[in-house]
Amino acid sequence: MGERVERVDEQDRVLGVVDRDEAIREGWPHRVATTVCRDARGRVLVHRRPEHLSRFPGHHDWLIGGAVEVGESYEEAASREPAEELGVRARVRFVFTFLCRGAISTYWLGVHEAVVTQPLTPDPSEIAWHGWFSEAEFREVIRERLFVPDGLDALRRHPGLGSPAATRPPTPPRW
Template sequence: MAPTDTTLPDLALSRSSLDRVALERRRPEVLTELLDDPRTRVAEVRGDRMRVAAADDDVLHLVLRAPEPEDHTRLGLHLGRDGEGTAYVGVVTQWDDPEPGGDGPDPADDGWLTLRQAGEALATRDAGVFTTALALANWHGTHRFCPRCGAPTQPTQAGWVRRCEREGSEHYPRTDPAVIMSVVDPDGRLLLGRGAHWPEGRFSVLAGFVEPGESFEAAVAREVAEEVGVAVDGARYLGNQPWPFPSSVMIGFEATTRQTELTIDPVEMAEARWVSREEYRDLLRSGAIRTPSGISIAKRIIEHWLGQTVESVIEPGDSMRPGTARAL
C-alpha cells in the first residue's frame, strides 16, 4: 500500500530514526560488547515506563545513560544505531517502589512516564526507542516458556529471539495486526461507537483484530458488519502505527457505506451513533464526548474526517499537532 495524499503523516508511534542493524544481532557477543562500551546509550524500561525530561525545544526526550555493570544481568535489547554509529540498548528492570496509588512516591514525579503519557510529545528518535523497547519487553514477559514443549526459553540474538532450552526451537516477537476505520455515510456523517466496557462519553471509530487468512480490507468489512450491522462499500488505506499495548500494529482505513440503520452487537458495543461534523464539534465543546488519546491513530482518523484538530475545536486558533510537550 503506497502512501497517497490522503495518508496520515507523523503518527505519534510510527516515528523512528534508528537503523535496526538486524545482521549485527546475530553475533552472540554483541550485547556484552555494547554494554562494555561507555559510548553506548542505555534506555531503561521499568515496568511500562521510561524516564523522560523536557528540553529547551519544548519536546520530551528520553533520559539515556551509559551502561552500568548490573546491565549485564538484565534483559538486554539491541535497538539499533543512529546516523553517527552510536548504539542504543534497552534494558528491562522492575520497580523497587510501590506503584502510583500505593504508599511510595509516584514514579511520574521523577520523570518516569508510560508511553501513553509521553509518546505524543517525544522526539522522533525517542518515540521509536520507547515503542520498540516496550513492545519487546512485553513479548519477553509473556513468552518465557516454549509453546511447543513447555520448557523454559532464553533470550538470544540481542533480545530479538527466544530459544527453547530443551529442543532448541526459536521463537520470534509477536505482532497482532488490527484494523481501525472511519465509516462515513452518504451525508458525510461519521460512525462512532462506545465499547461495552467504556465509560459514558468515550467514543471512537471502530476497530478489530485481523483474523487468519483475512486481508486488511476484508477485516474492515467484517468488523463493521459484526459490530453495527452495516455493510461498507470499500476501504481506503490511511496509515499504520505500532501499538505495543501489548503487541499490536494498527492499520487505519476510511470506509463508506450507503446504510445508516445500525444493529449493535451488545457484547462488543454499548452504543453507536452517527454524527455530522458540526454535531461532533458541539459535543467536543460541551464536554459530552471524549476523543481518543493523542498517541492513538484513532484520534488522527477522526481529525482527518473532521478537517481540523480536536484542539482547534476546543480552543479556537490552536492548531497544535503531536510533538510538543503541551500535548500531554
C-alpha cells in the same frame, strides 16, 4: 488458545503467527483494521464502548474495527467488522495505514471508510450507544467526551477529518 494474528515488523511485513494477547503483552506489532462509517448525509458514526470491556470501557470511538485475522487483508477485516459490530454490510474504501504506538500496544492500523445505508443493529457486547454527527458536531463531541486515545491519534492523521485543533481538548480559560 486465543485469537491468532500475524506478527509484523515495523514495515508491516509478516514475521509469523502469534496469539493476539501475547502480541500485546510482548509489544509485538500486529494488524488492526477499522472503518469510519458515514450515513448517506455524510454524518460520522460515533459509539460508546460498554463498561464491561477490558480495553477502554465506557470510552467513545469513531472507528469500528478489530484485529486482522491470519491471511486476511486490511480491507477484508474492515468489511467484516461493521457486519459483526453493527449488523450491516458496506463497501469499504481504503484511506491510509500507519504504525500506531497505541495506548495498549503497537500495531499497524488500517483506516477505511464506508457509507452505511441500512439500519444499524449494534451488538450490545461491543456497542453501548451510538449516534450520527455532522462534521461540525463531530468536532464538538470529540472535545466533550472521553475517546479511545488510539482513535484520536488516527483522527489527527485522517486526510479529511483530521486536524490538530479537532483533536485537542479545549483550552481552559485564563482568569
